[in-house]
Amino acid sequence: MTWPACGTETDRGSPGAEPAPEALPELLPRRGRDGSFTLYSSACDEGFHSAAGALREANEKFVVPAALERFAPGRELVVAEVAVGTGTNTAALLAAATTAGLDLDWWGLELDHRPLALALADTGFRAQWPAAVVGRLEELSGGDRLRLGDARRRLPELLDTLAGRCDLVLLDAFSPQRCPQLWSLEFLEELVRLLRPDGRLLTYSSAAAVRRCLQDLGLELRAIRPPADEPERWSAGTAASFTPVAPHPSLRPLEPFERVHLASRAAVPYRDPTGTATAAEILAWRQREQEQSKAPPARLPQRRGPAGLGRSGGHR
Template sequence: MNSHDCSAADAALRPCRRNDGSFSLWSEHYGQAFHSARGAIQEAKETFLAPAGLERFAAGSTLRVLELCVGTGTNTAVLLQACEQRKLQLQWWGLELDPQPLRLALADPGFRGQWPASTVEAMEERTASIHWGDARQTLRELQAPLAGRCDLVIHDAFSPGVCPQLWSLEFLALVSHCLAPQGRLTTYCSAAAVRQSLQECGLHLAGLRPPAGSASHQWSGGTVASPSVLPLGEPLVAFSQMEQEHLQTQAAVPYLDPTGHASAAEIQEQRRQRQQRSGRLSTSAWRRRWQQGDGLRNAGRFPPS
């Protein structure tokens, strides 16, 4: 099946199927798919769950998870299944701005048919408790109950190029305060600005093994961050030389949003000015050296060329 086999449905969000046949959505507003071309379920398992290290938790123990950008609930469903298989109790906080993606997914028989009825039921129960609104505000309100308690943070916002609000240094600081000492944040994002910000928040980082069939072995398949040193080994990898050099360029200048209310355009423009003043190596020089067409990978969420 074509990875961008999207059928027209809604003006802003169009249901589509990814390479593994799983349900996804295409956002006209952001010009991005909700999931990578290789597949929503595959991505949920490989990018968000495998690096979470759930095997560290004994059966019967409680896993505390903060999920940023619940969207269709695909990551939620895969998480619920994993917890059921491992007999883990799940305490879950889901944050999302727009109820429409979940509504579209739950109304789609193909989406529901991806999981056993018990998982869909559990998902419906959980999603009734979602914290709706701009995550910049809802996460601020959740700081007291979440501080230092989350074993896992799933960060699945649209990419920083189109949604810098959820990748700013200030927002990532709020996120990192939620992590338990051995907790992990997992994301598909490998942008230098995000990695730099996570480091500035005092977190240790690792890359994620590139997905099978990836065009470039130089790019890891995402980023994992923790207050503790992360043990390298499947699926966590060290950053490649190319990625380390990327962190020295203007691409690593963080997105800033001190008020928590700035628009994407304001954050981008302000960053552009700071990049020019930064004295850092230009990203284009780095790109020429490594022959990268585009320094910021987006895990196949871009439109078809």
């Protein structure tokens, strides 16, 4: 069996498995503009992070919008992370939590053990954080809190323990067009069951299909503000919660054009009723549904066009 483009589990997702090297999708080490370690996946033809850099992205799209200052020091936050990859988000959150006097009860889902191993073997990656954070990441990488395999198959195990308990759910899969398996209505429906009523799901995606699912599942949406030095972008992602999200400098209500966009054909969801479909199947079903849809075509303001829909200007 060869490694499928972006997604379906094979036994190569586990450290114990020894696949033929030529069958493994290539993971190429890269540095972002901020100098931080990242990877490029040849199987997905997509970078793990935007060109701005992994560390910058982790802070701007996950750590800052998590608003850790909401929590009293001493509190233990329950966190579930989908698509752990290099562990950059994990380490950035661990470091920020330590500074805020918080502890993390962390759980992660990831298909492939290699991104985290490659990151931990990189001296530049390790130098980004205090030794205690790197030590904790090493512990997590070998522990049972990191569930390796297709997130669709492993999510039910997390739900057994964590349903309704998560303060934060971080969703950082490859882009919906590359890895629709982890953006389907069915997957999101299960994923949000992890959240406490006031828990917060954070993702870099501003895609209408993702936002519309979250909204239809009963969550309130906020856009993550793009950084000031990227004025051409209208959103850097989405924060969603079952209860109103308190105002925060990194978040804003959706603008009217974004709400209109949620009623357009762009909001037709990715569907994966059995939780076993391939990326190609999910994309083909959605395309058919879009062609048959009576919803108006997507129309976004020109200036802030499709670049805002992908990962950092369509990077992934």
